Amino acid sequence: MKKHRNKNNNVFQRSRGKIVAVAMLMLLLVFAGTITLIYVFSYRSVMKTDREMMSLYAQAYWENGMPDGETQPPEGEIVAPENGGDETQGGAAVSSFHSVAFDENGDVLALDYDTDEAISDSGLVKLAEELKNSSNTFGASGRWVYYIETNEGTTLVVLMDNTIMTGAYGRLLRYTLVFGAAAAVILFFFARWTADRIVRPLEEQDELQKQFVSDAGHELKTPLASISTNAELLESETGQNRWLSNIRYETDRMSTLVNELLNLSRAEKEDLPMEKLDFSRIVTGGVLPFEAVAYEKGVQIAQEISDGVSVNGNATQLGELISVLTDNAVSYAPENSTVKVCLRRSGKKAVLEMTNDGGPIPEDVQKHLFDRFYRADTAHTDDHHFGMGLSIAAAVVSRHHGRIGVTCENGTVTFRVQLPAVSS
Secondary structure (H helix, E strand, C coil), X not given: CCCCCCCCCCHHHHHHHHHHHHHHHHHHHHHHHHHHHHHHHHHHHHHHHHHHHHHHHHHHHHHHCCCCCCCCCCCCCXXXXXXXXXXXXXXXXXXXXXXXXXXXXXCEEEEEXXXXXXXXXXXXXXXXXXXXXXCCCEEEECCEEEEEEEECCEEEEEEEECHHHHHHHHHHHHHHXXXXXXXXXXXXXXXXXXXHHHHHHHHHHHHHHHHHHHHHHHHHHHHHHHHHHHHHHHHHHHCCCHHHHHHHHHHHHHHHHHHHHHHHHHHCCCCCCCEEEEHHHHHHHHHCCHHHHHHHHCCEEEEEECCCCXXXXXXXXXXXXXXXXXXXXXXXXXXXXXXXXXXXXXXCEEEEXXXXXXXXXXXXXXXXXXXXXXXXXHHXXXXXXXXXXXXXXXHHHHHCCCEEEEEEECCEEEEEEEEEEEXX
């Protein structure tokens, strides 16, 4: 069985895209949420450990005074690494303490700093003064983590170099992004494969249904033609009677339905010839046969068709599109009203609008107007309409990579078709 897949405006392609989009969105949310939680809890844990260490340092200061030389952390809290201080243990960065003690007048009482660090004594004092004058007693400022404590008029500002911790977080972030991006690419292809596995059976069933409609339509044409011909011959021999009239009436109805099914099947195929066409002439020619029907109903057809609007398409299908929309507008237009047909070029689009005073259409009805066999108002639909016309129009528009929609404002119904326009 030959398959015809419309890759543009195709409901199955959109379904595949939605499945992939949902999967990727879920991945992004889970990934972002997980990383955020990891970083938040890790940061809080490290900062909590740093605060405890600097609090112990401050306690040692109040008990023993400022130490002489480089200050080491209290025993058991942190262990210096063998590689020179580029590791972390217990959640805290390995670093020497720095501290400045101020009296109640703001003068420096004592100073303790590691001469190997990239900060001078004056720089340390200036930084400590700025932190002392702030409202926070603990936090991070640039490369430093600080802790401030006051006891009997003496203010002690303790600092630890935060470079190692921030560097570790930076590396962790880079690794996370790299591996996260790799996982996203893998999941993207997996989501596409899964979406294809989900949608393909539905697509195949739809193709089988379309093929059945086409085959059944062709198979029914011959017996219907035979029944109609035999009824006519029998009527010529026996004369007209109600049973033969019923046979011919129902045969005509069935023939109309079969023709609409075949038109829909042809509209959904992809192997029809496409060429550059004067859409203005097609619209004018398609509306012309309905002027007599409209006149008998007391309806006028007003045309505003711009010249030279060209599209790339199939003349037969576009003619069927105009016939369907015009027939629909005239059929639903009340007496002594006007059907407006407007064609213009707007940017790169050819815009066709068919407007009639058909009364309001509820929103729930508008959603189904282009469904097969759907008839919004059976009171205005005769027995030779089966709700196939607008579905045929939608199939033709989709085949030509366009869009069709309906709007209803103040009792005025407008069917709007947009097709890609080409240069004249």
